[in-house]
Each structure stands twice: as structure tokens, then as C-alpha cells.
Amino acid sequence: MSSNNKKFRSNTDLVLYFLKGNKRFFFLSIIFSILVTFFDLINPKIIQYTVDFCIDDAESDSVPVYLKGIMDALGGREFLREHLYYIAVVVAIVALLTATFRYIFRLCNAQGAEKLIQRMRNKLFEHIMHLPFTWHGENHTGDIIQRCTSDVDTIKMFISEQMLSLFRIVIRIAVAMYFMVGISIPMSIVSGAFIPIIVIYSGFFHNRIRTEFERADTEEGRLSATAQENLTGVRVVRAFGREKYEKDRFVKQNAEYTQLWINLMRTLAAFWSSNDLISGLQVMLITVLGAVFCVQDSITVGEYIAFVSYNAMLVWPVRALGRIISEMSKAGVSIDRIAYIMNSETEEDKENALKPSLKQDITFEHVSYAYENGGADVLKDVSFTIKAGTTFGILGGTGSGKSTLMYLMDRLYDLKEGCGRILVGNTDITDIKASWLRSNIGFVLQEPFLFSRTLSENIGITQKKTDFAEIRAAARIAALDETIEDFSKGYETYVGERGVTLSGGQKQRTAIAQMLVSKPPIMVFDDSLSAVDTQTDARIRHALSENTTDSTVVLISHRIMTLMHADNIIVLDHGRIAEQGTHEQLLAQGGIYKKIYDIQMQGT
Structure with a gap:
């Protein structure tokens, strides 16, 4: 920093x-x-x-x-x-x-x-x-x-x-x-x-x-x-x-x-x-x-x-x-x-900030958070552990704090004193160099931002030097390669400001490929498959499971089909963890997860 x-x-x-x-x-x-x-x-x-x-x-x-x-x-x-x-x-x-x-x-x-x-x-x-x-x-x-x-x-x-x-x-x-x-x-x-x-x-x-x-x-x-x-x-x-x-x-x-x-x-x-x-x-x-x-x-x-x-x-x-x-x-x-x-304060790392391996468990301990505007707590005493190398799902309604959890993990937001802590292994993330932490956490947002450059340049933007083969491989995992090939200029197709020339699903898949190129040990998908159809969603998740076996994957979604194969799932309700377990365990509990599942399955 x-x-x-x-x-x-x-x-x-x-x-x-x-x-x-x-x-x-x-x-x-x-x-x-x-x-x-x-x-x-x-x-x-x-x-x-x-x-x-x-x-x-x-x-x-x-x-x-x-x-x-x-x-x-x-x-x-x-x-x-x-x-x-x-x-x-x-x-x-x-x-x-x-x-x-x-x-x-x-x-x-x-x-x-x-x-x-x-x-x-x-x-x-x-x-x-x-x-x-x-x-x-x-x-x-x-x-x-x-x-x-x-x-x-x-x-x-x-x-x-x-x-x-x-x-x-x-x-x-x-x-x-x-x-x-x-x-x-x-x-x-x-x-x-x-x-x-x-x-x-x-x-x-x-x-x-x-x-x-x-x-x-x-x-x-x-x-x-x-x-x-x-x-x-x-x-x-x-x-x-x-x-x-x-x-x-x-x-x-x-x-x-x-x-x-x-x-x-x-x-x-x-x-x-x-x-x-x-x-x-x-x-x-x-x-x-x-x-x-x-x-x-x-x-x-x-x-x-x-x-x-x-x-x-x-x-x-x-x-x-x-x-x-x-x-x-x-x-x-x-x-x-x-x-x-x-005179506005920039982000500063602690003296002798660490660069530990992020291929470790991630633990949230009694995390509470409220925004600066003086509103109510978005998160209230949230505790859970994401096992290294597993797929972790987060389900919750709008405003339940799903994205805030990941922003805190990436240190885009800072936890106040006495509001809990987040650990990677045994290291508090506040002791980790922020640039190191963020370079090892891949983030794909629901509304991705693309630059006014070619598709190839946008996919490879996270790396100083990227081989075209790597770009294409990442696009293939994101189910984007076939779509790009249909464009007259292929990977040299110019993307307008904020990706205006692409559909919502194409932008999301481009952002996924962009993140995959960097091969981070932690991958966060924040409702980043919401604009793709269920068939493409399944293809992408299958490709991810085959190509990200060493990475910790966090899936945030409203769609249970996206989360059901995760190793562990938490359900957030008004900033608190209401339920936690595997897909089968949550269905057996008959709570919020089961109700959402029944509603979504009715349309299939």
C-alpha cells in the first residue's frame, strides 16, 4: 500500500x-x-x-x-x-x-x-x-x-x-x-x-x-x-x-x-x-x-x-x-x-506486515459490522470456518450481509476494534500485507466492471504478462470461448465502456475468466452467475470443480442450484447465521433453506 x-x-x-x-x-x-x-x-x-x-x-x-x-x-x-x-x-x-x-x-x-x-x-x-x-x-x-x-x-x-x-x-x-x-x-x-x-x-x-x-x-x-x-x-x-x-x-x-x-x-x-x-x-x-x-x-x-x-x-x-x-x-x-x-488517509499496512500462505482455513470469529452512516449492524456476531480447498456456499436475502462478509475478508472494509476478527490459519488478516491478501483472493462481482479494451485484454488484465493460451483456457472454463468465437473479431472484439457491448451473462463470464487467469488460492463468486441460464451455470460449476481443486471457493448466490454441491453452506438472515450444513442437512432441518428450495424447485 x-x-x-x-x-x-x-x-x-x-x-x-x-x-x-x-x-x-x-x-x-x-x-x-x-x-x-x-x-x-x-x-x-x-x-x-x-x-x-x-x-x-x-x-x-x-x-x-x-x-x-x-x-x-x-x-x-x-x-x-x-x-x-x-x-x-x-x-x-x-x-x-x-x-x-x-x-x-x-x-x-x-x-x-x-x-x-x-x-x-x-x-x-x-x-x-x-x-x-x-x-x-x-x-x-x-x-x-x-x-x-x-x-x-x-x-x-x-x-x-x-x-x-x-x-x-x-x-x-x-x-x-x-x-x-x-x-x-x-x-x-x-x-x-x-x-x-x-x-x-x-x-x-x-x-x-x-x-x-x-x-x-x-x-x-x-x-x-x-x-x-x-x-x-x-x-x-x-x-x-x-x-x-x-x-x-x-x-x-x-x-x-x-x-x-x-x-x-x-x-x-x-x-x-x-x-x-x-x-x-x-x-x-x-x-x-x-x-x-x-x-x-x-x-x-x-x-x-x-x-x-x-x-x-x-x-x-x-x-x-x-x-x-x-x-x-x-x-x-x-x-x-x-x-x-x-489529506485523506490512505490504507496502511502494519509494520512488518506478513505474507503467509492463503491455502489455509479461513475463520470468522464473532464478526459484527455496521456501515459508517450510523445504520443498524449489517452483521451480528457471525462465526464460521471455511476449510482450505473446499467449496463454501452463502445464501441469504438482500441486505443480509453476504457480500459484506467477503468485503471484510478482502479488507475492502475494516473491522472496528472489538467487532471480532478474521483469520487465515492463525494469522489475523489485519497483520497481512493488503496487496498480498488481495492478490491471493479472486473476486467476481454480480455487476462486474470491464474496461474499454479488447476481450483478450480484459481477461488478461490481472497479470502483467499473460499467454493467449492461458486466456483462452480461462475463457473455456467460464463457458465463454464458444461465444467469443462467434464474434467477428473474436478475442480482439472491443468492449465498450463498462462492457456496454456485452450482455449481462457475457460480462459475468468475462469477469470469471479474468479471475481464473490469476489462479488465486481463494476464489469468491458473489452472485456472479445470476445473469446466466441454469444450463450454463451447471457447465461453469462443473468446469470450476475440475480446474480449481486446490483453491478455496466461496459461492454467494440466491440460487440454490448454484450452492447445492458446496461442502458447507451457511444461511444468513438479518445479519446472523440462521442455518449451517450441507445441502442434505439443510433440507432435513426444514428451515429457511428448505423453503427457498421448495419455491425454486417449483419452477423447474
Whole structure:
């Protein structure tokens, strides 16, 4: 089982865990992002000093030493006045460097983002695969899929776009404000005053956006679950003519989901439009104020041009800063939803878990079990022994606990403290490595699940490498070989999702063959012959008895014909063992078994 049961105390811990192995890409992205920001801010300075120093007659003292040195190296003021294209070449070089650094930044960022999402998907899938069977019963498949797709994409966008943008924005604002203060302190104060205003009102919208996005995200999970259930259960929907009902239900749920997004978009529209209004007001004030200062000779024409350029460069970052704060609300919700999965406890074996032989007696000692929903006990003080190498039958009505017994034996459900124990030989199954236990117990369910693959691939899916002869031999025991031969593509016939292209009996027989390929020492047939006719049932049981002599076979069925040749049979009634014995002994008792036998035999 999974050795990773790490608890993430905060969202930051979870994000850093997902970033493991990819941090270098984002580190390089930050470095080249800083270079892009720096070179973006150089050109306005070059234009400023070109206008003031080369075109106009500003004092050379106003030119920084490093820039004056470059100009002197190019030939001095008079030479540059006659050869302004030199400056144009410098501007072009700076622009080319900026474009190069931006390309490298985007390349590193894209690689980091894709590596991040790859690791997130892998870790989520691995973690989900090791979560308890009960966890899967409590969480809708559609909602889990939505968390692993939409929420993963939201987190990727936050880390690769918004978080890096936040870093770039802070750097850009700091450097631009430094240059702006060097030009005009009053204008810098006016420009900078808008930044805290935007941050404050963004914080005001933050919680509201988060709440509305969380509702929309949760509803999307429900909508995905509805769609997934209808797509996988399309035959049932069609068979009962429920298309209109299911369509109306989906339309209603979709309308609720759409309305939640409309509400969210209204909030975002109010946020973004007010953001744009404040940013536009800032640009207008700086343009007017700069023109006044320029006329009053408080600043030069070059300084005015440079300041307006820097302020224009701040407009997008300042607007984006507010938007990023709002997007952080969405990312926070998505991280919480992913954290719910990653913080769910996976199955863990005991230290030094055992791998004993399972060709031993299986003993249930005073087993009681109730589901987590707080209902009554499904099993009540159940005790019996399944002798190794024998065939054991379990009969009982719906809800009597037949399947639960086998789920407990396979550790799909865990017995609580003081609710009995299950032994293989003298070893408690809780001391056995779960993967070892399950690999040695073959399970065939009443409703088998087949994958969207060929029949051959489905039958051999339990083994890493399976010879076709073994696949065919297993199919022959399951009375499936002749049926497959009638298919145009034989064993290469493609099985649709969940085996939709096969009949119920064909699916059950495919599942039986699938289990037989692995040759487990314990075989459980949970009403897995219910969809086949009595003649085929008899053929399969006869073939099983001849080919599984070394295995312990557990037959769960409502059909006495399936159980009557078992070495021992128990009859469950409301979670308790009402009767136990061979077929003949149970008939002689004249109890529940005898009554069911008489009813079923009347129709033969």
C-alpha cells in the first residue's frame, strides 16, 4: 500500500510538495522575468536623455554617469545629434534582449507549468488509488474527476501565471517608482497613492469572490457527477424511457450552476470595471499634472515623456494586481479541494506486515459490522470456518450481509476494534500485507466492471504478462470461448465502456475468466452467475470443480442450484447465521433453506 500518508498543514506545504522537482523552472522564470522587467524600464530612460541631452540642451550633470559614459563612447552630444540612428540601434538592441529574455521566461514557465500539472495528476491518481474503499463510496466520481481536472488547472494557472505575475508586478512597481521618484516626487506620490486604494478594495472583493467561486466549483462537481452517472448508465436510462426525466434534471442542475457563474461574473464585472475606472483616473491625473509641471519648467520634456511612459507601464501591473488578488480567491478554493483528497488517509499496512500462505482455513470469529452512516449492524456476531480447498456456499436475502462478509475478508472494509476478527490459519488478516491478501483472493462481482479494451485484454488484465493460451483456457472454463468465437473479431472484439457491448451473462463470464487467469488460492463468486441460464451455470460449476481443486471457493448466490454441491453452506438472515450444513442437512432441518428450495424447485 501507499507509504505516503503525509499530512499537509497548510496550502503552502501542499503547493511546495507539488513543486518538488520543478522549482528550477520557476526559479529561472523569476530570474528572466526580472531581466525582462529591467530592460522594459530602460528604454524610457534612453528616450528621456535623448530628448533632453541630445535634442535639447540640458546640462550634462542631469545625465547619470553610466549613461554619459556610453554617450561619450559613441561620440558625444554633437555626434549623436547628427547620428540619432545610433540611439535607435541601442533601443532596438534593448528591445531584442527584452524579447529574448521574455522568450526564455515563457519557455521555462511553460515547462515548469506542464511538469507541475503532470506531477499533480500523478500524485493525485496514486493517492486516490490507495484511498479506502469506503472513501470512494462517500465521494461522487464526477466530483473527484472535477477536482482532478478543473481544480488542478486552476492551481496550475495560479502558480505559473498569477503567482509569477505577482512577483513581476511587485518588481516592476518598485523599479518604476524608483525612476519616477527621481523625476518628480509630487507626481510619484499622486501615482503611488492609487496602489493602496486598488489593493484595499481588491481585498474587499476577495472574500466575496472566494465564496461565490466555491459554490460554483462545488456545483460543477455535482453536474459532472450527474453527467457521468447518465453516460455510464445510459442503457438503464434508455430501457426505462427516462431520457426526458434525466434531461430535465440535468437542465435544472445546469441552470443552477450557470446562475452561480452569472452571479460570480457580476461580482467580477463590478470589480474589474471599478478597477479600470480607478486606473483610467490615475492616467488622466498624471497626464494633466505632468503637462502643468512641464509648462512650469518643473520637469523637462524628456522627463515628462519618461514619467508618462513609466506611469503607463504601471497601469497594467496595478490593474493586474487587483485581478490577481481576486484570482487568488479561486486558487485558494481549488487548493482546499485538492488538499481534501491529499489529506485523506490512505490504507496502511502494519509494520512488518506478513505474507503467509492463503491455502489455509479461513475463520470468522464473532464478526459484527455496521456501515459508517450510523445504520443498524449489517452483521451480528457471525462465526464460521471455511476449510482450505473446499467449496463454501452463502445464501441469504438482500441486505443480509453476504457480500459484506467477503468485503471484510478482502479488507475492502475494516473491522472496528472489538467487532471480532478474521483469520487465515492463525494469522489475523489485519497483520497481512493488503496487496498480498488481495492478490491471493479472486473476486467476481454480480455487476462486474470491464474496461474499454479488447476481450483478450480484459481477461488478461490481472497479470502483467499473460499467454493467449492461458486466456483462452480461462475463457473455456467460464463457458465463454464458444461465444467469443462467434464474434467477428473474436478475442480482439472491443468492449465498450463498462462492457456496454456485452450482455449481462457475457460480462459475468468475462469477469470469471479474468479471475481464473490469476489462479488465486481463494476464489469468491458473489452472485456472479445470476445473469446466466441454469444450463450454463451447471457447465461453469462443473468446469470450476475440475480446474480449481486446490483453491478455496466461496459461492454467494440466491440460487440454490448454484450452492447445492458446496461442502458447507451457511444461511444468513438479518445479519446472523440462521442455518449451517450441507445441502442434505439443510433440507432435513426444514428451515429457511428448505423453503427457498421448495419455491425454486417449483419452477423447474
